[in-house]
Amino acid sequence: MKRIDNEEGSTDRDKEMGFVITEKETTSYFGQSILPEKLEEIYGDVTDELIEENEIDGIVDYFFCKNCESRLANLESEYSKIFQKKITDEENYTSFSDGFIAFVFWSSVIWRLSLQPESDFKLKPKEENRLQRILSKYLKDKIGDIKPDNNDSDLKNIGYKLLRAANYSIENYTFLHSIPFYRTPYSILIDELILFFYFKESHLKGMIQDFYGSEKLKSKAIFNKPFDEEKTLKISDQDLKDVIDRMILKGAEVRYEYLNSLLDQLHQKLGGKGQSMYPRLKQMVIKNLLENDEKLGKRDTIPNQIEIITNTIMDYHTKANKDG
Incomplete structure (x- = not known):
């Protein structure tokens, strides 16, 4: 694991910096010896809450x-x-x-x-x-x-x-x-x-x-x-890169399928018509999720997803009411 998630050139304990990618979100973790400058690059403001919630499952x-x-x-x-x-x-x-x-x-x-x-x-x-x-x-x-x-x-x-x-x-x-x-x-x-x-x-x-x-x-x-x-x-390096690229593509497909289903369920709970979220609204939500400029360590976490989805839906309906 140290060859995967340790800082470049380091094999020391507490020098870990990595990401956990699941169907629903991408979270991250870091060792206690990671420099503050690196944490700010990945997370922005380094708060007490960030430090307290940090956990490395593999160690x-x-x-x-x-x-x-x-x-x-x-x-x-x-x-x-x-x-x-x-x-x-x-x-x-x-x-x-x-x-x-x-x-x-x-x-x-x-x-x-x-x-x-x-x-x-x-x-x-x-x-x-x-x-x-x-x-x-x-x-x-x-x-x-x-x-x-x-x-x-x-x-x-x-x-x-x-x-x-x-x-x-x-x-x-x-x-x-x-x-x-x-x-x-x-x-x-x-x-x-x-x-x-x-x-x-x-x-x-x-x-x-x-x-x-x-x-x-x-x-x-x-x-x-x-x-x-x-x-x-x-x-060869290219052989391994091809395997990794296919893995990443599959991961993107799984994440998209999850978000697509999640948005349809949310649409139904909010009392929308039909089984699926309105295509234009869904496209806007997914576009905003993909293009959000939050720091890498927070970009694809569930809290950030919730904020983006909520703001996009509110903006959509506010504009629709004005146009109506």
Whole structure:
């Protein structure tokens, strides 16, 4: 997460600055060490209320036991070495020589994502339990002690594919995003990586779930099993940008559908004729929502939406009464 939402060049705690985009609104969060000048750029006036209401859902101190947190931190530190490693010319290159450590790392990532209360990413209970068993058995204080049991049934019929546009995040914004109902495989965009995690090898040949047009890329990637060295498919910056652009376009469509439905419901509650808001008024509302000049940190929040919708409707009816 620090590669996604930390200030450029920083990996320190409390240097986070990010946005959470949902169907209804776009909210934001920031670490305690973000400079006031940056906060003013994003939010305008920095009030006590803004500081008090700020909350980072992805960061919780001791969500797990202190010992577990320490082990997870060690695992993350070990795996993060891939970002300093020189990439070879192979299409599927060796990204981590100890494939079991890599497998345990990615198992911990999706397990923790599933457990977070605010996360839309949810594993099935039996899959969540399976990963919990794996982590309970293999997560150790010392990285060198993380060794697989070749006879462990939990390590059979499971694995993942990994795609990476190396260094894309140096000059581009990146995301943490998944599609909740994509489970065969679970598909997650994380920074400059795309992870496809399988709980059954049969899903490799199952129904295609095309994660924002990445299916052809996924088909070229090697399936990583717990006992093999980790292989990652090298993709271009443009490949990843295309995936992200499709994701953003889909997000815009979902937001528009939500606003369209919301305005129709509001129209009905206000006693308007018919089931839909008057087309001209709806167009005005959506135009004002899109073109409002509020600061980025407040622009697409529900309070700002309410203010814009209310003012637009009042102005519309005031003008209509004058013209009438």
